Amino acid sequence: MDSKTIGILGGGQLGRMIVEAANRLNVKTLILDAPNSPAKQINASPDHVDGSFTDYDSIVKLAEKCDVLTVEIEHIDVEALKKVAQKFPNLQMYPLPETIKLIQDKYLQKKHLIEHDVEVVESIDVAENSVDALLAIGDQFGYPFMLKSRTLAYDGRGNFVVKNKDSLAQALEFLKDRPLYAEKWCPFTKELAVMVVRSIDGEVFAYPTVETIHKNNICHLVYAPARTSDTIAKKASILAKNAVKSFPGCGIFGVEMFLLPNNELLINEIAPRPHNSGHYTIDACVTSQFEAHVRAVAGLPMPKDFTQLSTSTTNAIMLNVLGDSVPNKELETCRKALETPNASVYLYGKATRPERKMGHINIVSSSMEDAQNRLNYILGESESIPS
Ligand code: ATP
Numbered sequence: 319m320d321s322k323t324i325g326i327l328g329g330g331q332l333g334r335m336i337v338e339a340a341n342r343l344n345v346k347t348l349i350l351d352a353p354n355s356p357a358k359q360i361n362a363s364p365d366h367v368d369g370s371f372t373d374y375d376s377i378v379k380l381a382e383k384c385d386v387l388t389v390e391i392e393h394i395d396v397e398a399l400k401k402v403a404q405k406f407p408n409l410q411m412y413p414l415p416e417t418i419k420l421i422q423d424k425y426l427q428k429k430h431l432i433e434h435d436v437e438v439v440e441s442i443d444v445a446e447n448s449v450d451a452l453l454a455i456g457d458q459f460g461y462p463f464m465l466k467s468r469t470l471a472y473d474g475r476g477n478f479v480v481k482n483k484d485s486l487a488q489a490l491e492f493l494k495d496r497p498l499y500a501e502k503w504c505p506f507t508k509e510l511a512v513m514v515v516r517s518i519d520g521e522v523f524a525y526p527t528v529e530t531i532h533k534n535n536i537c538h539l540v541y542a543p544a545r546t547s548d549t550i551a552k553k554a555s556i557l558a559k560n561a562v563k564s565f566p567g568c569g570i571f572g573v574e575m576f577l578l579p580n581n582e583l584l585i586n587e588i589a590p591r592p593h594n595s596g597h598y599t600i601d602a603c604v605t606s607q608f609e610a611h612v613r614a615v616a617g618l619p620m621p622k623d624f625t626q627l628s629t630s631t632t633n634a635i636m637l638n639v640l641g642d643s644v645p646n647k648e649l650e651t652c653r654k655a656l657e658t659p660n661a662s663v664y665l666y667g668k669a670t671r672p673e674r675k676m677g678h679i680n681i682v683s684s685s686m687e688d689a690q691n692r693l694n695y696i697l698g699e700s701e702s703i704p705s
């Protein structure tokens with residue numbers, strides 16, 4: 319299984335977990351990112367590249383040593399990537415540079431999905447970053463509406479909720495100089511997500527539909543499967559698969575969506591890489607999202623049902639561990655998880671900072687009620703350790 323070397327642009331926690339999965343299969347991985355980034359820490363090799371995944375020369379240095387390039391982040395310089403593809407005609411790149419280009423601009427992504435008959439949140443381009451342009455959008459969408467940066471968004475940091483006309487100037491100040499678009503407000507009852515992996519010959523496999531709960535725009539909890547009807551879960555799965563089918567190439571995708579009060583589903587956004595809502599798969603599924611990605615981009619077998627919950631698990635909860643305002647206090651939560659049967663702790667080897675994603679905890683069980691009891695203990699909301 320070690321015939322192909324996979325180069326990963328980005329060495330954060332997602333890269334680190336791709337490395338873990340690849341290591342088990344003897345698939346060699348090399349990382350392009352800053353020295354000692356999380357993915358490099360667990361991957362002894364003199365061949366990693368120190369540099370930026372947005373820099374052409376650094377990508378070339380990585381490409382020289384690899385058979386396949388993949389990404390753990392979509393904020394790559396696509397033009398640099400395309401030039402690298404021309405320089406190394408035998409090098410495979412998954413996701414395809416065109417896919418990254420379409421997805422990294424959230425407005426282009428929406429236009430692409432609409433063209434492929436996939437239901438998305440209604441959105442509109444902001445032609446000019448001015449109060450007048452936003453006033454016209456407010457007249458059309460009503461208030462509140464969501465103003466978003468088209469590019470370089472993560473953890474809600476490119477988003478501003480425009481509550482009324484008086485907050486337009488503040489919104490422009492907050493998202494100063496960024497390319498913007500606006501979205502209609504979605505009064506969702508739940509946020510759902512589905513990981514979908516696409517094989518080299520275009521077959522798509524969906525992981526179970528999950529429910530994500532955000533706090534301050536950052537993923538806080540994932541409930542797998544989603545606490546919703548089978549019909550809605552199935553509908554979400556079909557929507558996610560249809561969306562991913564519209565992108566050629568292969569690999570794993572995270573599809574985020576909103577469930578509306580009338581049970582309609584709309585796609586919020588897609589990530590062309592492993593995704594926070596899929597971390598539960600490490601403990602709950604036959605094959606983790608990270609291994610599925612490695613299998614897809616390396617052209618390894620992807621058998622029927624390899625994305626399903628494993629037979630011993632019916633329910634799982636994932637808790638993100640974010641940096642506390644008191645440095646390292648988040649480790650107390652991890653310690654409680656270590657005391658808890660059926661809970662697994664993953665730490666990413668990052669320096670602590672408030673709200674930074676430091677790790678996650680997976681709880682698996684045969685009922686959601688039991689998983690919730692374990693979570694309550696870990697969060698300090700109940701005293702007795704579940705047996
Ligand atoms: P990430 O890439 O980390 O998931 P992001 O910065 O790209 O986040 P979004 O996914 O666009 O941000 O939005 C973050 C959260 O804000 C969503 O998960 C949802 O809770 C809320 N949100 C986004 N768009 C809307 C909308 N149109 N209406 C209501 N809430 C929204």
Ligand code: MG
Binds near residue numbers: 471473
């Ligand atoms: Mg995003």
Ligand code: MG
Binds near residue numbers: 574586587
């Ligand atoms: Mg999002």
